[in-house]
Amino acid sequence: MGDNNTSQKRPLRSARWFRKDDLPGFVHRSTLAAAGWSREDLMTRPIVGILNTWSDINPCNLNLRALAEEVRTGILEAGGIPFEVPMMSISENIIKPTSFPFRNLLAMEVEETLRGYPFDAVVLLGGCDKTQPALLMGAASARIPFVFLASGPATPRSATGGQLANATGVWRLVDQLRAGQSQCDFASFENSVMGTVGHCAEMGTASSMSAICEALGVALPGSSLVPATDRRRSHCAREAGRCSVRLANEGGPRPEEILDARAFDNAITLLCAVGGSTNVIIHLLALAGRVGVPLTLDRFDEIARRVPLIANVQPAGEHLTERLMTAGGVPALLKTLKPLLHLDARTVDGRTIGEIIETAEVVDPEVIRPLDRPVKPGETLVVVKGNLAPDGAVMKACAADPKLFRHRGRAVVFEDVQTIANRIDDPALCIDENSVLILRNAGPVGAAMPEWGMLPLPRKLLERGVRDMLRISDARMSGTAYGAAVLHVSPEAAVGGPLALVRDGDIIELDVPARRLELCVEPEELERRRQDWQPPPRTHVRGYRKLYDQHVEQAHLGCDFDFLRGADKETLPEGLFDGWVGGW
Incomplete structure (x- = not known):
């Protein structure tokens, strides 16, 4: 493009x-x-918007108020006129029933704000993981030049003397508590796990999204992993402000001139190299749909087959993102990945990816590994298909037990997350370590696709030392989580996908090397079940959630709204201001 x-x-x-x-x-x-x-100001200087998702109920974005002031300073220094506009702030841990559907709402707000106001360029300020893709999607659709700046990772402090006090550590602690093994002071841990402002400090969805923004070319080089509390993030904010004025004065490049097929290939390559969140797959699919790039799940799998895990960062590795930054950050990662990248891809920095990485350096080769010495063997992400997931499902292979990559077991089916809560620890539940946990009706239509894919293991198995089982769902999973979870099964159960037809005791077969996920039931029997299946009742009869249920696409398409694919040819209808104006 x-x-x-x-x-x-x-x-x-x-x-x-x-x-x-x-x-x-x-x-x-x-x-x-x-x-x-x-x-004179308005007649001679460019106008730059600062779209800010700050909120004091969203600690991931809590420092954006201060960063907005630094961006404002940078815009003024470069000769622009800054206008800050507040945007919806989506707090992953707080907002109910789940944060995911509000990504599309914020994207709509961003697009309409940019269309309606006189911005020549814009700086996007996001942090918590749905605010980042929403800002990108809305700005891409508005076709106005932008630069993205994340809030930055938090700096967790540990009450236990180790690295447990972070989001990935929470999952491990929960398993320990349910297995009756942990003597941790839970209250002390609770007060320590989120010690500072900023988003997840491991390669969860927020850190993954922030890092791949550099690979996409929409964030300044080296800006993504600077901690939220580090003064260097203020420097990044000022530079983002200056960059936005240059974009305004030069008329671009516009989003679609940066976000082409090369940019998405580079982003997927980096995502695989860092063992990033499976949620990013959905966000990249949605963003690609906004700019007309024909991205599919097959492309993710194709790239993942050739990209090793080289970032030694949790949850797939050992360290947190601050260590990755000091090892050289995203520019050093991209330099290591040089043979696998499109080096001619453009960026808002004004240079190509190839030009940016010329001066990058890997400082710590134990944190950023060479291509021939990965953190773990094998692919980080895989896409599987079969009669259980005709349109595909995804798995974060680098965070799962490889023993489960070829697995055959009997299904234990849960209709919803409340059923899991009620039944999973029942001693009478007929389940063993070879069983396959199935959660359905948790997809984009069924439940707005919450992060329920890391299904809890039964207490009786945890007590026996079992720490991973095969889990399959049409839900998502937190980027900070781990385990053999097959996610985003498409089409979902709530719209009649094959997951809706699974019954307790059915044999499920997963073959990761063959990329195959099968429900081992005769086609005639599946057809009989399909004839008996009834869709679950729709519970949303008004407002945004009704709109969401009616227009959200399936996971393999990115869960955007069907009417928002593609971008209009004009950022603003011609002649809008040629006549009378209202308001007076």
């Missing part, structure tokens, strides 16, 4: 509002006089 040539300079969008000596120009300029901007 894009190329390496500098975009031809385009006229400023804001000129339509402010650079006309007519009644609309008078109204727009006089309106902003109250904000301290003169006629």
Whole structure:
């Protein structure tokens, strides 16, 4: 879609509002006089938006208020006029019933905000993991030049003297507690696990999204892994502000000129190299749909087959993201991946990926491994298909027990997450370590696709030392989690996908090397079950959730709304301000 040539300079969008000596120009300029901007300012300087997802109920984004001021300073230093606009803040751990459906809502808010206001470029400020892809999706659809800046990883402190006090450690502690093995002071751990502002400090969804923004070319080099509490993040914010003014003055490049097939290949390559979150797969599919790149699950699997795990970072490795930053950060990772990248891909920095990595250096080869000495053998992500997942399902192979990569077992089916809570620890539950846990009706339509895919193991098996089992669902899984979980089964059960037809005792067969997931039931029997199947009742009769249920796409397409694929040819309809204006 894009190329390496500098975009031809385009006229400023804001000129339509402010650079006309007519009644609309008078109204727009006089309106902003109250904000301290003169006629001369508005007639001569570019307008840059700062879209801020700050909220004090969202600790991942809690430092964005301060970063917005640094961005503002950078914009002013570069000769632009900054306007900060608050956006919806989606807190993964707090918002109910799940954060996922609100990604699309925030993306819509971003797109309409950018279409409606006179921004020549924009800085996107996000942190918690749904705010990041939502900002990218909305800005890409609006086709306005942007630079993305994340809040940065937190700096966890440990009450136990080790590295347990982080999100991945929470999952391990829960297993220990349920197995009756931990003597940890739970209250002390609770007060320590999120010691600072910032998003997840392991390669969860937020850190994964932030890092791949550098590979996509929409974030400044080296900006993604600087901790939220590190003063260098303020420097990144100022530079993002300066960069946005350059983008405005030069007329781009626009999002679709950066976000081409090369950029997505580079992002997938980095995602695999860091053992990143499976949630990023959905977000990249949705983003690709916004800019018209024909990305599929098959492309993820194709790239994953040739990319080793080289970042020694939790949950697949040992360290946290701050250690990865000091080892050289994303530029050093990309330099190590050089033979696997499109080096001519463009970036908001003005340089290509190849030019950026020329000066990068791997400082710690134990944290950023060479290609021939990976952290673990094998692929980090896999896509499996079969009669249980005709459109595909995904698995984070680097965080699972390899013994389960070829597995055949009897299904134990749970209709919803409440059923799991009620039954999983029942001593009478007929289950052993070879069983296959099935959760259904947790997909995008069934339950707005919450992070329920890391199903809890039965207490009686935990007490016997079992720490992993094969789990299959149409749900997602936290990027901080681990285990042999086959996720995003598509089509989902709630729309009649084969997962809806599984019964207790059915044999399920997974073959990761063959990329196969099969329900071992005769086709005639499956057809009989299909004839008897009834869709679950729709519970949302009003508002946004009704819209969501009616228009959300399946997981293999990115769970965007069907009416939001592609971008309009114009960022603003021609002639919108050629007539009378309202408001006076």
